[in-house]
Amino acid sequence: MANPLKALKQKLHSPDSTGPHHRHGSGDLGQPHNAHSPHRRSLAQILRLDNSYTSSDDEPDTDDFDSDGVSKNQQKRLATKAKKKEARSRLSLEHRDDSEERSRKRLEEAAQAETEGMRARYGDLPVMQSTTRGTQNRIDISTITDEMVGTEVMFRCRLYHVRNMGVKLVFLIFRQKLSTIQGVMVETPGTIGPLMMHWAEHLRTGSIVLVTGTLKKPEIPVKSASIHNMEVHVSQLKVIVKRQEPVPFSVQEAEMVALDSHQEEGRQSQIPNRTRLSNRIIDLRTTTSQSIFRIQSVIGNLFRSTLDAQGFVEIHSPKLQGAATESGASVFKVDYFGRKAFLAQSPQLAKQMAIASDFERVYEIGAVFRAENSNTHRHLTEFTGLDLEMAIEEHYHEMLDVIDNTLKAIFQGIYKTCRREVDVIKEQFPSDDLVWLEKTPVIPFKDAVQMLTDSGWLNEEGEPVSPLEDLGTRDEIRVGELVKEKYGTDYYVLDKFPRSARPFYTMPDIDDPRYTNSFDIFVRGQEIISGSQRIHDAPMLEDNMRLVGIDPEDMAEYMEGFRWGTPPHGGCGVGLERILFLLLKLGNIRLASMFHRDPKSFPPKAVIERLPYPDADTLNPVWKRERGREVAVEDRQMPSVEDLIANYGDSTHTSWGDERFKVWRHADTESQYYRVIVSFLQWLKKETHLKPIWILINTATEEVLGERLGWKSISCVAEERVDPTKHSAESDPEVAKKIRQASNNGIKITDIDSKEPVPEATKEKCNARVKDWLANRKGTQIHLSNIDLFRDETHRRYFIAEDKEGTVCGIAVLAQIAPQRGWQAKYCLDFPGAPSGTIELVTTHALRAAETLGAHSVTFGGGAAPHVTPGHHMSGTKMKLLGSTYDAIVKQFNLGRKSEFREKMGATPDPQFIAWPPHGLGRKGISANSTTEKLLRANYRRTSKLSLTFSRLSWPPIKEESETLEEEPETKQRNNDSGKISCTTTTATTTTTATETTVPSRASTVAIGNPSGSKQDRMPNFRADEARPGKRCPDSEPASKDGSDDDSAAGVGLCRKPRGFLGSLGSGCF
Known part of the structure; x- marks a missing residue:
């Protein structure tokens, strides 16, 4: 039996030990603590580490560790911790449900007891249309003086902030131009009832209200308002104009003074100037x-x-x-x-x-x-x-x-x-x-x-x-x-x-x-x-x-x-x-300048093109055309996601049929990038309790997130698009030679139009060859999902290459996306044993077919950019270090191989961006995921190195095998029960994709990686629909030279509060 005192003595004298019982603090997993500032622990902490100790004379048994270097004891402790956390979460939900039920009953009783006089003290005023002109004496709050104590006043203002201090007390801050004053609302029998208190504490800040109340001196000077020595005890509160839509930031947030380290162009503020200028009306409301x-x-x-x-x-x-x-x-x-x-x-x-x-x-x-x-x-x-x-x-x-x-x-x-x-x-x-x-x-x-x-x-x-x-x-x-x-x-x-x-x-x-x-x-x-x-x-x-x-x-x-x-x-x-x-x-x-004009003002607007599926028109939806009036959300017949993708989507959205995705939909499809993005982020926070870590997006979405919401961004990925009308592929001598070789070997290509059903025999032959392709892959594999050739056939065209014996040796699949984006080369594969030049022949054949369909663009999906470039709010030393790291990764993993092949096909890069919210990829944001990382290391034997490159560079290299990774049944069941880790993703992360829209910058859907057990959308204006089951194309370096895939331009990493997951759904470069 091991000597516990000897082991204890070793721990006391070796605080930097990285043995199997050592626990790191907030540092990176697998990284030793700084020798000059070790983690100090009490004796009780050390004794609680485990019930058994290992002698320093004993050699550790390598069988007690998994391939990631995590001991079995650590696995057990982490699993126990996860179960306790789940139990606490369940109790918290039960407590919240009980509290909500008690609150509901209390409000029902208050509604029965409320008098007409009490009800007249609050609520929404009718739209002011200059029908009457009264004699109300409304004041400017900047004129309030000490001599006005006890005076009843009335004034119009904006609601600046609401602070609920309990069921019977609410503090409100009212703002008029440069002045703010605190309002106090106290539940008073016969005057101010529970319903008025409940209504007031749920008012949206930024709404314009009419306040009536009595001025009183506060017991303690009010530091949160510009008027310190006076407050108004509210007796009536009416809403003149309600804020209808969410805002990217509040006036209160914009007025917060940041530390010197957060200075931008001399300004001490957390809200970047570009975000302020893109939301100028809100910024102009600030006292500054x-x-x-x-x-x-x-x-x-x-x-x-x-x-x-x-x-x-x-x-x-x-x-x-x-x-x-x-x-x-x-x-x-x-x-x-x-x-x-x-x-x-x-x-x-x-x-x-x-x-x-x-x-x-x-x-x-x-x-x-x-x-x-x-x-x-x-x-x-x-x-x-x-x-x-x-x-x-x-x-x-x-x-x-x-x-x-x-x-x-x-x-x-x-x-x-x-x-x-x-x-x-x-x-x-x-x-x-x-x-x-x-x-x-x-x-x-x-x-x-x-x-x-x-x-x-x-x-x-x-x-x-x-x-x-x-x-x-x-x-x-x-x-x-x-x-x-x-x-x-x-x-x-x-x-x-x-x-x-x-x-x-x-x-x-x-x-x-x-x-x-x-x-x-x-x-x-x-x-x-x-x-x-x-x-x-x-x-x-x-x-x-x-x-x-x-x-x-x-x-x-x-x-x-x-x-x-x-x-x-x-x-x-x-x-x-x-x-x-x-x-x-x-x-x-x-x-x-109140509304500045500079060289970037008046950006060009996209050209509106005819939609292939008019019934999925978000500007003029079916229910408006048929009934001529607004229809209740629950009665609306939403267009299919597949038709929306064909009208407005890009290459990323063709993955939304995968069983791992849940599709969040904005109920009002007359929407724009900004409106849908902000609504989705709010839903994400309130209903799923998830936090975005990072997102992979196109330029238009990056402009919204960067300029209007203050997100940071870099570009290291590019959507690779080709104009099929130029036939640049055949002009490349090497490509032309291989096409001739394939033709000489008797390769024939069969076209299957989207209007024709694919014969079952053909499906069986192609799916069998896909299995051969998967089994034949070698080397390091970085992938997220499996191939499903025949999902959503009505929006795809198939080009099947067969040799002289009738064996399927290659396939190209075109998926229909937004008209201005043309088609996506969803899959371009040559199977094991295919004659030389098969992939070149079937790919160029598909491009010519796209040309006959009138397409001016075909995308192969995402590829790695040769260098990382800054987007919004990124510069300086950190950007240089990130660039050097990225260059090394591109070289080590040969990430440019796909792009090189696609360049021969005539593809040119369309830069995409990785974006993250303020503090999303900061030290605190990432360290919040340390527990999850340990769980992932314990439960997954192979984890994508590259997927963590931009979020955490601390995991040691892991040699990966070539076969497809599948979760063990025990792990899969545990993840489903916990509701925290989505299943069968090699990077073991919860993911979501961002909205992609088309001209004129409209959007209606967002795909969310399904975190098992998360809530359905409860917001009254939104609906959450399950996407159709299916599989997704691997984001891997395939045996074929092309490796076209379907993950190219969007993905969000989500973090469940206070711990969560780093997102790694990305483009084909991963």
């Missing part, structure tokens, strides 16, 4: 956005009032012009009734024409357009310009003094009148107040360049900055730092810019023609204003216009003013958004 645009309004008013006081006249110029103002390269061209025109780059021409018309001093606040394809954080294609122009008497610095004083008046006015707004913005955009001097430093351009040279600064080319060229952004920022060090100011002027950096109408410097009478004003090291003296001499102006390629006759109206006499004048312009962006250090200029 409200403050930004209140300050923007103040800037416009101060600009206007300051110039009005100095004798300026406001003008409004046309934005359509017959010629470019500055240069033809950065203008938007417009078809003006068959004639060319341009959107104004600035009101420059109109301002100068107004000066020529003796207005003397003019300004304008209006739209400016710049066709610069720049996607930086500081560029917009449309913004609001603040421009002025004035006649000068002796020197253009007269105009410089005017704009300098105007800007200082704006800065002073903001910090004086908008102090609260500035402080609100600083919570998410930390910054110091702008510093400026009473006398603004005016630094000649040449002196600024000399400052850079003296500091040892080099430009992006590694050379000293030239005094005859404009400064780059980096150069400007460095100058700002040097000026701040020397003068102690964030605000200064650079004067006398080189001629090469200024437009044609700028007056040259009389002392040095290489320079001009022009200036830039800088804030925090970046330029906000460009100004100059204009050329008022007509011959000089015409010469300059010709030098830059502008014909003066194209601007005849503009030139008339100079030819008829224009006084000396100068002017400048500044972007309103740019002032906000730099003054408040917003990090991204798009946040200073």
Whole structure:
């Protein structure tokens, strides 16, 4: 018998032991703990590890371990833990059911006891249609003061947050613009009953409500609202407008301040800017956005009032012009009734024409357009310009003094009148107040360049900055730092810019023609204003216009003013958004534009094509066409999933007939990507208690998840599509040679149309050959399912290759998918003993058949991309490390072999993306699966190495056998009973596929990997239908050279809370 004291002593002195009784903490499975910070345990913990101990003198018996290195004792402990967890879960469900039953009875009793007066205190108001005008005195909650204690008030607001403190107490936070106040609702007999409490705690945040209540002082200051010393005790609560649909994030989430480590473009927030900008209406409701645009309004008013006081006249110029103002390269061209025109780059021409018309001093606040394809954080294609122009008497610095004083008046006015707004913005955009001097430093351009040279600064080319060229952004920022060090100011002027950096109408410097009478004003090291003296001499102006390629006759109206006499004048312009962006250090200029326009605005919309199955039209469903009215969800006859796939699907969706999939369907099929995705995620969380870990999706879905929901993404997979009309396969000498060989060997191909039933004898022959193919596979196999050639025959076409003896030696199956995607090469297989060239012959034959059907695209499914590329919210060192790891995996497993064959068939990659929610693949998200991983290692003898590559790189290499993995009956029964692990998947994971839709971005179904025992959909607006039973094509490297499969573009990993499963349903590259 082993000596337990000796074993105990060894454990006490060897805390890093990795023996069979060692338990890891939160670290990776199979990885030793850090020797410098071992896991410390109490004696009681060690004694509880097991009832028996192994002497350090004994050698471990290798029979006590499975092939994955998990001991039998560990297997038993893990199985026991799983049973206990299942029992706790069952008790929790029973307790919840009992609680729900008690709550239901309580509400039924309350409904019987509720009076009409109590019922009138809450509920939905009818749609406001201006039928009456009462005398209700509604207040602005920002005007609430301490003197109003005990006053009954009424106000309209948004419901910001609901916090249920029990059956008889609910806290509500109400929001009005920048102000929030806490509401308290207490169950009171005869006034506020249980039904009102229940109704209030289930209100959707973001709804617009009408509140009536009494103001009282709270016992403790309310930190969760902007009004700390007052709360409203609610007596009536009515809903004016209910939020109808789910939102990607709440205003409360958007206003949460994150840690410094979560800063993005200077913003301390968990919600990425791209997600905010893609859901702009919600983001504009936040106090930060409200403050930004209140300050923007103040800037416009101060600009206007300051110039009005100095004798300026406001003008409004046309934005359509017959010629470019500055240069033809950065203008938007417009078809003006068959004639060319341009959107104004600035009101420059109109301002100068107004000066020529003796207005003397003019300004304008209006739209400016710049066709610069720049996607930086500081560029917009449309913004609001603040421009002025004035006649000068002796020197253009007269105009410089005017704009300098105007800007200082704006800065002073903001910090004086908008102090609260500035402080609100600083919570998410930390910054110091702008510093400026009473006398603004005016630094000649040449002196600024000399400052850079003296500091040892080099430009992006590694050379000293030239005094005859404009400064780059980096150069400007460095100058700002040097000026701040020397003068102690964030605000200064650079004067006398080189001629090469200024437009044609700028007056040259009389002392040095290489320079001009022009200036830039800088804030925090970046330029906000460009100004100059204009050329008022007509011959000089015409010469300059010709030098830059502008014909003066194209601007005849503009030139008339100079030819008829224009006084000396100068002017400048500044972007309103740019002032906000730099003054408040917003990090991204798009946040200073209410609805920004940049080069990525107005993405192209897909072309609508005729649907092959009109009865499965999601835009005009059958029940609407037949009855002409809306039909209740339970009465709707939903179109078949197979028809929907043929109308809208891609290669992934043809797998949905597999028995492992459950199909979740949005009841309202008039749907779009965003709506269906958000609804599905909500259903997933509420009804199945699962959490998405990662998903493999197409570009359109990635845009929704990345930009609107803040998911991160990378691309390492590509859907491989070929245009069958180009016949590029036969042009490849090697492919052409093999096709000839197969033809010479007497290979004949039989076509079976989708309208014809496949003969039973043919099915038997083909299925027998599939068994031969499966038995003949060798080497490492990475697969998820089995082949089912004849599932959903009505949407498939078959091409069967037979040799001279009539033996089936190859097959190609085309599956019908969305019209714009054409067909999928569902299977392209050559069987053992097939003559050389069989696979090439049957594949090219299928492609030609697709061409005759009018298809312009055929997809082979997914393949591994040669390199991983970042998508949304991925960059930096982590991305580089991930890229290096991926490159090594591609090389080690020769993942490009399928793609190489498909390239010979003429296939080109269509990038797909792996995406995951915030924290979905983080350390905490993955470590939550440690128990599951141990169970998987104990219950599965062969696990796909590659499927875990992007989620956890800690599992040791496992040599896999070539035969198909089937679960043992005991394991299968245990998984079904526990309701936690889906059966017969080699990676032992619960999986789901994402919605794929077609033009115009519509969706109606989502396939979910069936987690045995999970709930059916209980949400009133949704239905969950079982998919038809069937098998799925293996995601493996087959014996044939092609290996087309049906898992190509979508898959979601799910995690059951608080522990769960890593998803590994993916594309053919796995």
